[in-house]
Amino acid sequence: MLSLKNLPWRNLQGYAGRTAALVFFSMLMAAAIFGGSMIVSGVLRGLSEAEARLGADIVVTPVDANSSFDAQTVLLQAEPGYFYMDKGKLDEVAAVEGVEKATPQRYMASAKAGCCSARLQMIAFDPETDFVIGPWLKDSNLSEMGLMDVVIGSNVTVYNDNIIRFYDTECRIIGQFEPTGTTLDNCVYMNFETVNVLINASFEKRLNLYEKYSPEDVISSVMVRTASGYDTERVAADIRAKVGGVSVATAKNMVSGISDGLKRISRSITFTAGMLWLIGLFAVMLLFVMMIHERKREFASLSAMGADRKVISDIVGKEAMTVCLMGGAAGIFFSAAVLYSFGGFIGNYLGAGMVVPSTGTAFVLAGLALCSSLLAAKVAARAAVWYIFRTDVSLVLKEGE
């Protein structure tokens, strides 16, 4: 039944081509706002997860590791790699004043070969002294690891039931960590006994660069917790001065290095989303005014029938609102589908860790994106109403006759 309420929808149906174009541009705007804000929020969440997971104040690595291992980007960008230093470095570091706890880690990378399930970073820890990985296990309610037990990061996919194979040696998966949005999600975690078996297996297959070492005698890094009352930078400088052949990075520097990079990324995304929104707004306004121009005799006829400015403005406003809400909802749905399906790829493409925001955050951002669509509808409707009443309607009725 015809009513003033359904007239805007009937009008939009009557101009299906233009309506579809308007919905498309509204979709683009909402996708830019929602997608952009979700990515920025995801990247920032990744950073906070990384900070929480770092667990150490200082990371000590061999000085020659810098060629293949950049401590400042390990949390976000590290390629699988391994490097070793003498395990005596642990005692040297632990002896530095202000070091409360020091625990070694031993790294290994699986090979891109048939003997391994996938190319992955392995991180082994010493359960006796560890204060980094242990809390993650506890947070994830995982049991203690035995020989050949591993816990996998959230991005590691395993097709065989709870078994992962490195250098033709099978490991039992006892659990999987929650996502952090960092390369820590691509790692496999194990104790020293397990990694030693795997390092020896890699020696047997001649797939290890460091055959001159015995795995029991080497470590890859020392994670340090500073005693309270000591300045971390000062302790790091002392380690640099007293322990030879090591590279020392503080968590603060690592995080601020990452944070600066993320701020740049966030700014770029915000700028791009803002530009896309403005382009979308311009296109919606232009198309909407074009559609109104095409129908200016219709609006003049409505005026001749007695429709006042408010009635006409309401019709135009509801038309704009309908297309922008339809486009907005479609844009949010589309970008949510892309983000939830390909969040990891997007993070890798941006060179940043990204954790898809929580459902609550996603709802808030979706609400904001819809509000931005409504704002666009308001602007487009105002422009269109101005256009309709710019010319005397009685003159419009005479035009072209």
Next chain:
Amino acid sequence: MKLEAKGLKKDYTRAGKSGSVFEAVKPLDFALKSGELVEITGRSGSGKSTLLSMMAGMLVPTGGSICIDDMDIYAMEEEERSKLRNGRIGLIPQGNTALLSLTVLENVMLPFVLYHKEPPPEDRAKELLMKVGLFDMKDERPNALSGGELRRMAVARALLMKPAVLLADEPTAGLDDANVELVMELLRSAADEGASVLLVTHENEARKYADRVFNMAGGRLCSN
């Protein structure tokens, strides 16, 4: 209902640097009484459509006043004036004035839905479509209608609200003789039922239906 114009005029400032004034309607007095059909003839550009638009409350005059039953319609707020036009003035503008997204029947019912929440008077709309010979086309979209059929649809739409004043701008333009007769008889019967009917045209076919005929030339209204 009495529609009366006193000292009514409309000037337009010409575009361009000269800024000179063009007098579309020169000061005139004119009254339209209930039950009469008045025809204003004149060439294109003589000012008759401008006069009709002012009488309909759609074009603010430069000077003078238009009163319906002694109420100056231009002293009213735009909203009030529009509602008055919707309820008491039936306007048949020039050319195609249909909403393309609606059917012919819905176009005829449109004036009612602008200010009413109740279901539109479908029976009356159908009856009017029957009178203008468009009943069989009621479910068609306006783009399926010829120019003459669209004019007849506009006549039916203007009559929907049983207006006290009916203003028609070239209502018979583009119609064949049979349809001219049909439309003019409808306007005549509206007048006979008590409406004040004013039609402007540059054709002569309507003359025999009119109670009074005026001629408009150069913005001046003269009695014939």
